[in-house]
Amino acid sequence: MSIIEVAGLGKRYGKRWALQDCSLSIPAGHVVALVGPNGAGKTTLLHCAIGLVEPSTGHATVLDGLVAGSPQALDRVAFVAQDAPLYKYLSVTHMIELTRNLNRSFDTKLIRQRLDGLGIGLDQKVGKLSGGQQAQLALALALARHPELLVLDEPLARLDPLARYEFMGVVMTAVAEEGLSVVLSSHVVSELERVANYLIVLNSGRVQIASEIDELMQSHWLLTGPADEVDEMSRVFPVVETYRGDRQARLLVRSFDTSNIGPNWEATAVTLEELILAYLRDPESSSISEAMGDGHPSIRGVSA
Amino acid sequence: MTRVTWLQHRFMVLGALGLFGCLAAYILFVGPPLHALYSQYVSQGCPTPNSANVGACVGLESQIQHSAVTMTFIDIALHVLPVVLGMFVGAPLIAREFESGTYRFTWTQGMPRTVWFALKFTLLAVVITSGTCVLGLLASSYSGPFNALGLLSRWQSGEFDVTVLTLSAWTLFGLALGTFVGSLIKRTVSAMAVTGASIGGLLIATFWKLDYFLLGIGTKAMKTTPSGSGFGALNTAADSGSFGNGRYGAKVFHEPVGSWVVNGWYTGAKGEVLDSLQVRKLVDKMYSANLSKSPAVWLAQHHDAYWVSYQPANRFWMFQSVEAVILVGLALVLAWGTASLIRRRA
Numbered sequence: 001m002s003i004i005e006v007a008g009l010g011k012r013y014g015k016r017w018a019l020q021d022c023s024l025s026i027p028a029g030h031v032v033a034l035v036g037p038n039g040a041g042k043t044t045l046l047h048c049a050i051g052l053v054e055p056s057t058g059h060a061t062v063l064d065g066l067v068a069g070s071p072q073a074l075d076r077v078a079f080v081a082q083d084a085p086l087y088k089y090l091s092v093t094h095m096i097e098l099t100r101n102l103n104r105s106f107d108t109k110l111i112r113q114r115l116d117g118l119g120i121g122l123d124q125k126v127g128k129l130s131g132g133q134q135a136q137l138a139l140a141l142a143l144a145r146h147p148e149l150l151v152l153d154e155p156l157a158r159l160d161p162l163a164r165y166e167f168m169g170v171v172m173t174a175v176a177e178e179g180l181s182v183v184l185s186s187h188v189v190s191e192l193e194r195v196a197n198y199l200i201v202l203n204s205g206r207v208q209i210a211s212e213i214d215e216l217m218q219s220h221w222l223l224t225g226p227a228d229e230v231d232e233m234s235r236v237f238p239v240v241e242t243y244r245g246d247r248q249a250r251l252l253v254r255s256f257d258t259s260n261i262g263p264n265w266e267a268t269a270v271t272l273e274e275l276i277l278a279y280l281r282d283p284e285s286s287s288i289s290e291a292m293g294d295g296h297p298s299i300r301g302v303s304a
Numbered sequence: 305m306t307r308v309t310w311l312q313h314r315f316m317v318l319g320a321l322g323l324f325g326c327l328a329a330y331i332l333f334v335g336p337p338l339h340a341l342y343s344q345y346v347s348q349g350c351p352t353p354n355s356a357n358v359g360a361c362v363g364l365e366s367q368i369q370h371s372a373v374t375m376t377f378i379d380i381a382l383h384v385l386p387v388v389l390g391m392f393v394g395a396p397l398i399a400r401e402f403e404s405g406t407y408r409f410t411w412t413q414g415m416p417r418t419v420w421f422a423l424k425f426t427l428l429a430v431v432i433t434s435g436t437c438v439l440g441l442l443a444s445s446y447s448g449p450f451n452a453l454g455l456l457s458r459w460q461s462g463e464f465d466v467t468v469l470t471l472s473a474w475t476l477f478g479l480a481l482g483t484f485v486g487s488l489i490k491r492t493v494s495a496m497a498v499t500g501a502s503i504g505g506l507l508i509a510t511f512w513k514l515d516y517f518l519l520g521i522g523t524k525a526m527k528t529t530p531s532g533s534g535f536g537a538l539n540t541a542a543d544s545g546s547f548g549n550g551r552y553g554a555k556v557f558h559e560p561v562g563s564w565v566v567n568g569w570y571t572g573a574k575g576e577v578l579d580s581l582q583v584r585k586l587v588d589k590m591y592s593a594n595l596s597k598s599p600a601v602w603l604a605q606h607h608d609a610y611w612v613s614y615q616p617a618n619r620f621w622m623f624q625s626v627e628a629v630i631l632v633g634l635a636l637v638l639a640w641g642t643a644s645l646i647r648r649r650a
Contacts (some may be wrong), residue, residue: 050412054648071416081408087312088404094311101308102413102420138409145414 001028001064003149003181004049008058010205011044018044020205022058026183026198030212031175033196034185035276041205042185043082046153049183050079063148075104078147082154084138088127092137095126099141111144114170132163139167143174150174152184156191164188168195193272201276203283213272220275221258223251225265233265240285241278252278305415305423313424316393317431323388324435327381331442334374341368342449365453372455375447375462382436382443382466383511386478387503389432394482395495397425398646402490411646418643425639429479436475440468458620459519459564461511469624473631478503480635480642487645516566519623523566523613529600562617573607 002025009022019041026032036042047053048060051069059067066073086095092115100106115122118136126134135155142150150171156164172195175182186192192199199216201209209216220240223233227249230242237253252274258267279285310317341364345351350361398421401407411417443466450456456463465474481503486495570578570586578586590602603609615623 052408052411071414074412074416075414077412079408079412081405081412083405085405085407085409087406087409090311098308098311099413101305102410102415104414 002026002061003028003030003032004060004062004183005065006045006048006058006060009045009048009055009060010057011041011048011053012056017205019048019055022202022205022207024200024207024210026181026200026210028181029179030181030198031172031196032181032183032198032200033192033213034183034200034202035187035189035192035280036185036202037280040202042202043153044205045202046079046151046183046185050074050077050151052079076147077149077151078142078145079151080135080138080142080153080155083158084135084155086126086134086138086141088125090126091122092120092124092126092129093122095137095141096122096144099144103145105146107144107146111140114140114143118166130163131158132160132167135159135163135167136170139170143170146178148180150180150182152182154185154187156186156188164191171195189273189276199272199276201279203280206283208279208283208285209276216275217269217272219254219256220270221253221255221267222270222274223253223258223261223265223267225249225251225262229262229264233261236260240275241281305420306427309424309427313393313397313428316396317428320389320393320432321435323385324439327378327385327439328442331378331439331446334371335442335446338368338371338374338446338449341371342452345449345453368449368453369455372450375450375456378443378446379462379466382439382471383462383507385436385439385471386474387500387507389436389475390478390482390503391496391500393428393432394479395486395499396492397428397483397486398642399486399490399492399495402487403492407646417646421643421646422639425479425483425642429476432479433472433475436471437468440466440471443471444468457564459615461515464515464519464624465507465510465627467624469621469628470631473628473635474503474507476635477631477638480638484638484642484645487642515627518627519564519615520566520613523615525611525613527600527609528612529610562620563614564620565612565614567613569611570603571609571611578608 005025007023009019010017011019018039022041022045034042034045044053048055049062049068051067051073062068062073063076066076087098090098096108096111100108112122115137118133118140120129120133120137126137129137135158139152139155152171155167159167168191171182171184174180184192184196193213197213199209199211199213200207223237225233225248227244227247230244230249230251233239233251233253234242237251237255237258240252240254242252243250252270261267345361345364345368348357348360348364350357350364398407401410407417410420413420443463444458447456447458447463451458451463458464458467464470478499482495482499485499485502486492489495489498570583572578572582586608590599593602600610
């Protein structure tokens with residue numbers, strides 16, 4: 001089952017394409033990290049998937065074919081938007097009541113327990129809560145709907161490290177207890193590395209990576225060796241990025257097998273952050289399979 | 305959804321109800337003294353004045369006339385009401401959701417956003433227009449003595465647009481226009497300004513032009529006695545003595561009774577319409593003849609006639625309904641437009 005499937009998805013605001021020709025299928029049962037620089041189209045992609053934005057081209061479905069934004073889809077998908085927009089003039093109790101009235105299924109008991117555990121008073125005005133508490137409240141409201149898919153748009157952006165840790169702790173507990181799938185966009189790569197098991201890198205409105213993180217880590221290596229042998233290595237391995245010094249060079253390559261790197265080269269594991277940054281630095285590179293099979297040892301179009 | 309709407313808009317609703325309450329209290333405060341004066345006027349037989357009661361009647365009429373200024377104030381306040389409600393209730397309804405970003409919360413819940421909007425708008429519209437219905441009834445009741453004495457007319461723009469039907473329809477239109485503009489502009493203050501200017505402009509245009517255009521459609525014509533007003537839309541005297549259901553039982557001064565005279569003109573012996581110069585000569589001749597008979601009779605003897613075009617009294621509620629239906633229709637179109645916008649825009 002795919003939790004989000006988009007085909008040829010594009011969104012244009014005026015003359016600018018926020019998202020272009022985006023096709024991907026995210027399998028269920030994952031915590032998916034959606035990464036990309038500012039303006040990459042992350043929020044647009046998520047808004048298309050949740051039905052907040054009508055795509056200019058293509059279409060989006062969720063949970064195995066439900067039209068994004070349809071009542072059937074919204075019954076089973078919960079969304080926490082960037083900055084957790086809630087009605088700041090309402091009390092927490094009223095916010096709960098409002099959300100309960102807007103949904104067919106809502107677990108009031110569960111949310112009261114969760115908020116109690118987080119020390120968020122029910123009589124407090126939402127606007128008086130800290131940024132972290134507002135994010136937690138938005139998350140608790142989403143989880144009380146018992147969704148099958150939870151979509152989080154930059155949920156960690158405003159949070160301090162402790163609040164981030166607590167927020168993601170609640171998400172991961174829900175994943176473990178209820179088996180829901182999660183898609184979250186974020187800039188905080190270190191946090192994503194801890195929780196996500198599927199990565200999508202979006203850059204300049206196009207998908208660069210869409211793969212399980214374990215698979216990505218196994219298929220990317222950092223090779224260190226003499227600078228004058230870089231060209232030779234480039235012919236053997238698809239190179240994502242080259243760091244060339246006077247004597248030594250480092251290559252980030254895509255390959256499951258690095259046994260044939262030669263005696264002058266050393267292969268070390270790459271961190272997720274290094275991998276993501278390498279792709280983001282070159283928007284033209286891609287790890288997805290659109291051009292797979294062209295036989296060129298370039299990074300473009302080589303499948304994971 | 306009632307609970308949700310109440311939670312979200314209670315301050316707005318309470319503010320509107322407070323405003324309605326103040327206006328209603330004012331009308332209820334100034335109303336009884338006026339009706340007491342009019343009761344005195346009727347009980348002293350002033351609708352059929354004679355030499356015995358004329359002194360008292362003139363005094364009473366003068367007092368009632370002095371109160372007419374309050375009706376002007378009430379008319380103005382009720383005209384402003386749809387503007388204020390459109391600006392402060394309609395415009396922020398969707399614009400504030402966009403501005404604060406809360407649409408991203410509300411429109412991603414299980415309830416479809418168009419249903420959410422339809423329910424919320426309907427509930428607010430029902431509460432607000434119910435309030436204006438009451439105010440329209442109170443205003444009509446208050447203006448009764450003025451209309452009965454021919455000081456004012458329910459057909460005049462001032463009163464015509466603030467009856468139970470038209471005031472409610474204008475209010476609904478104001479709310480719908482504000483909501484539409486808010487969902488189009490997505491900025492509360494800008495939407496309020498545009499809404500205020502739009503409804504205000506339309507109300508002014510209606511007051512000065514559109515009402516007269518509407519009431520000029522399908523008029524009847526009849527020969528009658530010149531009222532002295534000459535050409536153009538005539539005065540409220542045509543309404544004298546037949547206010548509403550005749551509860552005041554006043555004397556009929558003029559024909560057509562309770563009607564709205566749209567236009568008046570003189571015709572000559574061959575039935576041709578006389579121009580202003582000819583009319584002036586005719587009137588001079590008529591009055592220099594030292595009339596001992598009705599001007600209509602004098603005119604007939606000289607093969608001339610005075611005509612009026614008018615809307616009969618029994619068409620009043622039909623025209624009220626026409627204006628209300630147009631406004632409610634526009635409001636529904638605007639509400640549909642808003643639903644379409646929020647289905648597409650984010």
